[in-house]
Amino acid sequence: MKWLNKYMQGRAGGDHFSIFLLLTSIVITLAGRITGISMIELLSYIPLIYGVYRMFSKNIQQRRMENYKFMMKISPLYKRFHRFLTRVRPSKTHKLMPCTACKSMLRFPRNKGKIKITCPNCKAQFVRKT
Template identity: 45%
Template structure:
């Protein structure tokens, strides 16, 4: 069991950053740039695609874990509004047959009510405003 290659790799990676969301995003960017380079037949783009690839590999094998975590945290703080927007849209599309969505006229809070209940009195959970809508 001592000569198992996976054990050696695991031992070698101990104390290193490993893969995280920023590294994955850099690898995807590198892949997309190389695909675009192949489609447009522009060799300069393939050289540019090496930059995010090298950065991703550096981040994965880096032993400066605290710095890499901070970089990943800052990246996630920039990306989270985009992720949140698409997640809300996905949920809205998924629930469109059973629920209807309204915005509070006072505070613009999103509210979800069941469909098919006729005219209902909706109370905003954030500000307490009451309004009547057709569900």
């Protein structure tokens, strides 16, 4: 593996954008296989070749700029996904429950006994055991 380390020195290597390109290539390949249209499979080489080119590129500054632009574009999606995960994944310290009046989801601490909750949305107050 020493030769690989030496070879990759001064090259951009894998970043989020390269990984995205490789995954896109895989998805396009699968779509081509499922539909049986070989033209679609040929298209999968475009993101694959570009992704590999980016990894071995020596113009690190340019590759970093591309990755930065890519991250700026997907960050709203990433935030949404993260918010979705925090809602779905059970937490040990907090609990999610709908407001009794407006049904908006409220987050409050677990194991605090009976607490009085004020909804930040509709200002309704109710008591819950946590």
